[in-house]
Structures are given as C-alpha cells and as structure tokens.
Amino acid sequence: xxxxxxxxxxxxxxxxxxxxxxxxxxxxxxxxxxxxxxxxxxxxxxxxxxxxxxxxxxxxxxxxxxxxxxxxxxxxxxxxxxxxxxxxxxxxxxxxxxxxxxxxxxxxxxxxxxxxxxxxxxxxxxxxxxxxxxxxxxxxxxxxxxxxxxxxxxxxxxxxxxxxxxxxxxxxxxxxxxxxxxxxxxxxxxxxxxxxxxxxxxxxxxxxxxxxxxxxxxxxxxxxxxxxxxxxxxxxxxxxxxxxxxxxxxxxxxxxxxxxxxxxxxxxxxxxxxxxxxxxxxxxxxxxxxxxxxxxxxxxxxxxxxxxxxxxxxxxxxxxxxxxxxxxxxxxxxxxxxxxxxxxxxxxxxxxxxxxxxxxxxxxxxxxxxxxxxxxxxxxxxxxxxxxxxxxxxxxxxxxxxxxxxxxxxxxxxxxxxxxxxxxxxxxxxxxxxxxxxxxxxxxxxxxxxxxxxxxxxxxxxxxxxxxxxxxxxxxxxxxxxxxxxxxxxxxxxxxxxxxxxxxxxxxxxxxxxxxxxxxxxxxxxxxxxxxxxxxxxxxxxxxxxxxxxxxxxxxxxxxxxxxxxxxxxxxx
Amino acid sequence: xxxxxxxxxxxxxxxxxxxxxxxxxxxxxxxxxxxxxxxxxx
Numbered sequence: 001x002x003x004x005x006x007x008x009x010x011x012x013x014x015x016x017x018x019x020x021x022x023x024x025x026x027x028x029x030x031x032x033x034x035x036x037x038x039x040x041x042x043x044x045x046x047x048x049x050x051x052x053x054x055x056x057x058x059x060x061x062x063x064x065x066x067x068x069x070x071x072x073x074x075x076x077x078x079x080x081x082x083x084x085x086x087x088x089x090x091x092x093x094x095x096x097x098x099x100x101x102x103x104x105x106x107x108x109x110x111x112x113x114x115x116x117x118x119x120x121x122x123x124x125x126x127x128x129x130x131x132x133x134x135x136x137x138x139x140x141x142x143x144x145x146x147x148x149x150x151x152x153x154x155x156x157x158x159x160x161x162x163x164x165x166x167x168x169x170x171x172x173x174x175x176x177x178x179x180x181x182x183x184x185x186x187x188x189x190x191x192x193x194x195x196x197x198x199x200x201x202x203x204x205x206x207x208x209x210x211x212x213x214x215x216x217x218x219x220x221x222x223x224x225x226x227x228x229x230x231x232x233x234x235x236x237x238x239x240x241x242x243x244x245x246x247x248x249x250x251x252x253x254x255x256x257x258x259x260x261x262x263x264x265x266x267x268x269x270x271x272x273x274x275x276x277x278x279x280x281x282x283x284x285x286x287x288x289x290x291x292x293x294x295x296x297x298x299x300x301x302x303x304x305x306x307x308x309x310x311x312x313x314x315x316x317x318x319x320x321x322x323x324x325x326x327x328x329x330x331x332x333x334x335x336x337x338x339x340x341x342x343x344x345x346x347x348x349x350x351x352x353x354x355x356x357x358x359x360x361x362x363x364x365x366x367x368x369x370x371x372x373x374x375x376x377x378x379x380x381x382x383x384x385x386x387x388x389x390x391x392x393x394x395x396x397x398x399x400x401x402x403x404x405x406x407x408x409x410x411x412x413x414x415x416x417x418x419x420x421x422x423x424x425x426x427x428x429x430x431x432x433x434x435x436x437x438x439x440x441x442x443x444x445x446x447x448x449x450x451x452x453x454x455x456x457x458x459x460x461x462x463x464x465x466x467x468x469x470x471x472x473x474x475x476x477x478x479x480x481x482x483x484x485x486x487x488x489x490x491x492x493x494x495x496x497x498x499x500x501x502x503x504x505x506x507x508x509x510x511x512x513x514x515x516x517x518x519x520x521x522x523x524x525x526x527x528x529x530x531x532x533x534x535x536x537x538x539x540x541x542x543x544x545x546x547x548x549x550x551x552x553x554x555x556x557x558x559x560x561x562x563x564x565x566x567x568x569x570x571x572x573x
Numbered sequence: 574x575x576x577x578x579x580x581x582x583x584x585x586x587x588x589x590x591x592x593x594x595x596x597x598x599x600x601x602x603x604x605x606x607x608x609x610x611x612x613x614x615x
Contacts, residue, residue: 045581046577228578231574231579232575233578323599326592327593327596338586338589
C-alpha cells in the first residue's frame with residue numbers, strides 16, 4: 001500500500017498491451033455491434049464506408065491523439081481527471097471548472113449504461129434458460145416490454161421482471177472492478193475479457209456465414225443477400241412509407257424482380273411500394289451520410305467521454321502513447337467493421353428478411369430483432385447466449401472506464417481512499433441508475449434524456465474544449481511534442497494542420513448540424529419534456545445538476561490544485 | 574453481391590484488420606522501456 005504522505009499514488013499501467021486492451025475495451029460497446037451495421041446498410045455500404053474512413057482519419061485518430069496527449073501531460077503533472085489535467089496544463093483555475101464537464105458527462109452516461117448492462121445480462125440468462133425461445137415478433141416485443149418495464153414508469157419493479165436483479169448484479173460487478181483499481185481491476189479484467197470478446201465474436205461470425213439459405217420457402221433470404229445489403233454501394237430496394245422492406249438481388253431477372261415486387265405489394269396491400277435505386281455517387285452527395293458517418297466515428301471511439309484522458313494519465317512519462325492509441329482505435333474498428341459488419345445484418349436478413357434489419361434502432365436491432373434471429377437459427381440458444389454474454393462483456397469494459405474519471409476526481413480533489421471513492425461514486429450512480437430504471441414509460445424517457453444531454457451534447461462540448469486547450473492554450477507544437485515522446489511510430493507531418501483546422505471544422509459541422517436539427521429546426525422533445533416538467537426528464541437532470549453543484553463545491557474547497565501553479569516549476573516536455 | 578460490393582467489403586475489412594495487425598506487431602516487437610527506437614540503435 002502507498003503511504004499517505006505519498007499521495008497521490010504513482011499508479012501506472014503494468015504493460016502497454018494492457019493499456020491498449022483497456023482503451024479498446026472502453027471503446028467497444030453497443031455502438032459497434034448494434035449501431036454501426038444498421039447505419040452502414042441504411043446508407044448503402046460503399047458510400048458510407050468512404051465517409052466513415054475519412055472521418056476516422058481526419059476526426060477520430062487526431063482527436064484521440066489530442067485526448068491522449070492532454071491525459072498523459074495531466075498525469076505527469078499529477079492530475080488524473082479532466083478537471084485537474086485541464087488546470088495543470090492551462091495554469092488557470094477557470095479550466096478546472098470547465099473540466100468538471102469531463103467528469104460529469106461520463107457519470108451521467110454510466111447511469112444508463114448500468115441499466116443497459118442489466119438488459120444484456122438478463123437477455124443472456126433468458127436465452128440460456130430457454131425463456132427467449134419464442135415464435136413471433138409480437139412475442140419478442142412483448143418480452144422486451146415486460147422485461148425492461150417500458151410499458152409504464154416503475155413497471156420493471158412492480159410487474160415481477162427479473163431486471164432489477166440483473167441490474168443490481170451489473171452495478172456490483174462494476175464497483176468491485178473499480179475497487180480493485182487500475183492494474184488489479186481494470187487492466188487484469190480487460191486483459192482476458194477483450195480477447196474472449198474477440199473469440200466469441202469470431203465464433204458467432206463463423207456460424208452466421210455458414211447459415212446459407214435457412215428457409216427454402218424464402219430463397220432470397222440468405223447470407224449472400226445479407227452481405228449484399230450491407231456492402232453493395234449500389235442497390236435497388238423496395239420501400240413502403242419511406243422504409244426499406246426488400247432488396248432486389250443483383251442476380252434476379254426482370255421476371256423474378258417483378259415477382260418480388262408483387263410479393264411485397266401483397267404483404268402491404270393498402271400501401272404504395274416504391275422502387276428506389278441507391279448509387280455510390282448519389283450516396284456521396286448526401287450530406288446526411290457524411291454527418292452520420294462522422295457521428296458514428298465520434299461515438300464509437302468514445303471521444304469526449306473523459307475516459308481516454310483518465311486512462312492516458314496513468315501512462316508513464318517515457319512510454320509510447322501514439323502507437324497505443326492507434327492500436328486501440330484499430331482494434332475498435334476491427335470489431336466494428338470486420339466482425340459486427342459481417343455478422344449482424346447478414347444474420348437478420350438471412351433469417352428474417354431485409355425488412356427486419358432495415359432502419360431498426362440500436363435497441364430495436366439488439367433486443368427485438370436479434371433474439372428473434374437467434375430463436376430461428378439452428379443452435380441459436382448457444383449462439384444467442386454467447387452473443388448477449390459478449391455484449392455484456394463489451395459493456396462492462398466500457399462502463400468501468402466511464403466511472404474511472406469520477407473515482408480519479410474524488411481521490412485527487414478530496415483525497416478519498418479507494419474504498420471511500422467507490423462508495424461515494426456507487427451512491428451517486430445507484431440513485432441516478434434507479435431513476436433511469438424507474439422512469440421507463442414514454443419511450444424510456446429518463447434514459448433518452450440523459451443520452452441526449454450527457455451522452456451527446458456534453459461530448460461535443462468536451463471535445464471542443466480539448467481542441468481549444470490543445471491548440472490555443474497549451475500550443476499545438478507542445479501537444480504534438482508530448483504525443484511524440486517515446487512514440488514508436490513517426491507522427492504524420494501534417495498532423496498539426498489537421499488538428500488546427502480540419503478536425504475542428506468537421507467537429508463544428510457535425511455539432512452544428514446536430515444543434516440545427518435538434519434545437520433550431522424543431523424544438524427537441526427532450527427540451528420540451530424538461531419545459532413541461534415531466535418527472536422522467538426532470539428528475540435525472542435535477543440529479544445531474546445536484547452532482548454538478550457538488551463537484552464545483554469539491555473543486556472549490558479542495559486544497560489540492562488550489563494554488564495557481566507557476567510555470568517555471570513544471571517539468572518541460 | 575456485386576463486384577463493387579465485394580471490393581468495398583474486402584478493402585474495408587482489410588484496412589481495419591491490416592492496421593490492427595501492423596500496430597500490434599509494432600507494439601509487441603520492441604521492448605516497452607526503450608526511450609525511442611532511434612536512440613536505442615545509437
């Protein structure tokens with residue numbers, strides 16, 4: 001144990017592989033397995049991937065490097081949270097109050113993430129025990145409604161759902177791992193869970209790719225059609241009410257295409273079925289596609305969560321961060337594009353048809369469509385259990401990273417011991433997570449409110465703060481020098497230009513378009529819910545406000561980082 | 574599946590897995606305590 005006088009303890013990661021796995025585990029989550037495949041398929045494979053990789057190289061990688069450099073510099077100066085790192089780098093007290101956003105946002109996200117972990121654990125258990133061996137879409141929707149309690153507020157607690165038990169289990173697992181600390185808890189857990197996650201995903205992928213044509217009565221529902229729907233840059237789809245319901249296979253003759261059209265028309269007798277041809281050029285000329293692809297990169301790499309900054313602060317002074325960051329990003333992309341992109345949509349199309357996979361929301365795809373896919377799949381009970389187990393592992397590696405900034409904040413500003421900070425963070429999380437799991441009516445109002453304000457709006461703001469600090473306060477040259485220290489890869493020559501101009505421009509565009517859509521074009525329902533005083537929106541946000549005031553109080557009364565550090569005493573890079 | 578679809582799929586998956594493999598090889602190849610590869614050679 002570290003002596004009290006040694007505070008703060010000089011904690012560093014045990015190995016670079018452990019650091020990389022922890023950061024990759026933090027980034028891999030629901031977005032990789034459920035959000036990306038749906039978006040890529042919806043926007044037409046090839047065109048989406050061009051925009052996606054452009055955003056990866058010009059927004060994702062540079063912003064992650066910025067966050068790593070700020071984090072490591074903060075760690076060297078003795079700060080492991082956004083608040084302390086911002087202040088120590090800027091030598092200004094204002095920045096420690098601005099940095100509170102980087103502690104508050106992940107905490108808010110953690111509140112609903114715990115609840116979602118309860119879902120994945122519950123679905124894993126229900127698939128293993130056969131409780132999810134249902135037959136029709138309505139039965140699966142009904143199961144989801146009963147299990148999550150989404151019929152009305154408090155239904156998860158009053159209607160005999162098992163969710164509260166799984167939810168409590170998820171909270172205990174997370175707090176236990178955090179209590180164990182950076183090396184014995186997070187690093188050790190990620191060292192085995194991330195490889196297990198990859199192997200499990202590979203096993204499911206092999207099963208999906210060997211499905212063939214599962215139902216002879218639907219010859220066009222096969223893996224090839226699923227892969228074509230996911231990856232073909234040009235495709236002809238049939239739409240009803242602006243929703244894709246079928247795709248015309250490229251091998252189909254005119255007569256077969258007409259037959260498919262007639263079948264769809266019979267399935268929707270009172271609706272007009274529309275032919276739509278999606279091409280690469282048309283896709284690329286759609287601004288929505290670029291903004292969506294950039295947004296997906298942004299959330300997929302956990303940019304602005306404050307977690308990478310905290311993890312980077314535990315990297316020793318002379319160790320590499322540029323390559324570790326790039327490796328973690330590559331691992332995240334390999335899971336997202338290389339595994340989830342080949343697995344989810346082909347499975348849904350070959351077992352349920354294009355209509356099931358097209359336009360499904362993240363949770364709709366994960367908790368309504370996929371359980372039905374596994375129920376229809378030969379050996380689906382085993383593969384379904386594996387899949388929801390995989391989702392649980394992916395979400396735990398993310399949630400422990402989401403909570404670590406709060407632990408670091410409490411430990412460094414209030415000098416709490418680990419047990420005390422776990423208890424305090426646990427109490428804050430439990431109250432918020434309970435509100436999320438109680439106010440489930442009106443389309444999961446508490447969850448969507450926190451996701452809107454903490455999980456979207458705050459992340460854009462924090463990322464903007466990173467760029468301002470890096471460029472205008474610290475200086476891009478100093479930041480890049482910090483990034484390059486101990487680096488085993490040469491940094492790109494134009495990196496400074498990209499960080500100074502290109503990355504802010506992309507960030508401003510996606511944030512601006514988000515603001516335009518949600519605030520200016522039409523008042524978002526999340527704002528209206530708050531103005532109307534709906535408890536499902538008001539109470540979680542009131543709790544966040546209380547925590548915010550508490551954090552300001554903690555920062556204000558703390559004796560650490562109280563004095564404005566003088567520049568000459570700081571170690572130079 | 575069209576030829577352009579196959580190319581898109583192979584390029585996308587090849588890029589991400591290729592990047593990961595190159596990065597992991599680089600990460601494992603050199604011992605972590607060396608300050609920089611350039612200095613250690615001298």
